[in-house]
Amino acid sequence: MAVDMTATTAVPSHGAFARFDHLLGRTVEALAAALVVAELVLLGTATAARYLFNAPLIWSDELATVLFVWLAMLGAVVALRRAEHMRLTAFVRNLSPAWRARTDALGLMLVCAVLVALVMPSWHHVESHLISNMPVLEISEGYREAAMLVGVLLMLLTAVDRLIQQASPLQIVGALALVLAGAGLLYAAAPVLEDLGNYNLLIFFFVLVAAAMVIGTPIAFSFLLATVAYLHFSTTVPVLIVPGRVSEGMSHMVLLAVPMFVLLGALIEIAGLARAMILFLVSLIGHMRGGLQYVLLGAMYLVSGISGAKAADMAAVAPALFPEMKQRGSSEGDLVSLLSASAVMSETIPPSIVLITVGSVTGVSIAALFTGGLLPAVVGLIALSVVVFLQTRKEDMSGAQRYDAKTRLRLFAIAIPGLGLPIVIRSAVVEGVATATEVAAIGVIYTVLVGIFFYRQFDWKRVYPILVDTASLSGAILLVVGAATGMAWALTQSGFSQQLVDLMVAVPGGRWGFLLISALAFVVLGSVLEGVPAVVLFGPLLFPIARMMGVHEVHYAIIAVFAMGLGLFTPPFGVGFYLACAIGRASPDEVIRHVWPHLAALLIALLLIVFLPWISIGFL
Incomplete structure (x- = not known):
């Protein structure tokens, strides 16, 4: 999962407004960080009670869900304050500063508009749940659903705050005028829109x-x-339904694994696990031609199995390897290109957040997805290794350091805790010992203990910023899941899903034609929407078609995830490509010239995964 970190430079503010803004930001961040810790403690306690003492806490799941919805909404507020929500920047990146400021103002005004439209529906949504009690905790469901209302209000306040700080009065007035003109046009056209039937879908969900x-x-x-505009201007369905669908989409218990694995991915770096694994791999093959490139691929395979987040994977591996690789003569373009491609290769390695999302929205077994995702990543690794071999066969290795057997053994001993973590995670989920959510909490506790008592380099000063980062990234991901759930519901109610079924069934070539078209579609979706929103939006529509066509659901899921990863890291639209450039501190213009051999190798790997189902389902 890639997140655009580009933020418009804020105009400094002063006085009471600045103090209020600072206090609001600190308060929301502290509450969000506290909720991450609370979820971790609750999951750890519940897991220990169930598996160690055989005394399950029957109320733990309900309480975890309540805290989780609040974490998602407060995290979304933090992400909005920090400009860390996922967005497409390919078109605005090269605008002049003046036009970039205008488009940013218009974008924030649209955010304000949709949040204003959701305030009253969110209030009514909370009211409708006040009289219902949770079955185990026996408290009102309003305590859980109030998170939606509070989140909407805080995000609205934040969006207005950002708008005032970042835009001039003239830009604000211009953006408001454009939004009001668009709303007025839709209002005037409402009678016509109601008669257009499903052509409205093109207007609202495409244009x-x-x-x-x-x-x-x-x-x-x-x-x-x-979704709000479609329901309000072209249907008789009340907008009241939207907050409920968004809350429902975010509150699946399995999605609680997202913040836990995001937190785990950040902790392995400060605890020393990632560096220990990388040093061991360097001692084994670092002296070979292309050795460090192979180490990078191997490290991404191992680290992906721990963190589940692409940004964390690349940030853990690149700083440890790039300096030495540059000293050996590798160009920045080749290095960042390989880093970007390795993130695609490892997209299906458990515990991938996208795999967890697939299981959540389609009902596919997460244990089966975790098992099925390992070998496809090996196919991608082999394909990229061939490219590395061809590119480095003339590399001068005369100055490369060689390690003796004693040093390798020592580095292996040091790396054992890190190497064992992904094995523990995968085994616990696949064998049914713990759920994906529970094993993430176990992994976090394990990593903290290893960092403190084994590596003795755990930096406590970095924990609070990591907790806030975890809440922010999780909120950004989960709000997309909730929003896409609402949008998918609207598409389903319109009858679009049946039309999509009819269209896909008619694709020439039967099952194989359907798989090829699906792979192409997911590459495009991955480049534009990224993995999580694309899965939530189209997974419930396409997976039933795959089952009807006789395609194994795990095979189809692996194709979808690998293809979306390929799209995510493919220029010029793939946000992940630019994130890799930012982590590698290289210009996209330089990297883009080197990326095509790696993408070609990954495309071949994708075709092998499509036409050889055994790669995905052979070990199920």
């Missing part, structure tokens, strides 16, 4: 979503904008 995303509006808010 409006595309227009909002092109100007840099965060993906989640683009989805919400289209």
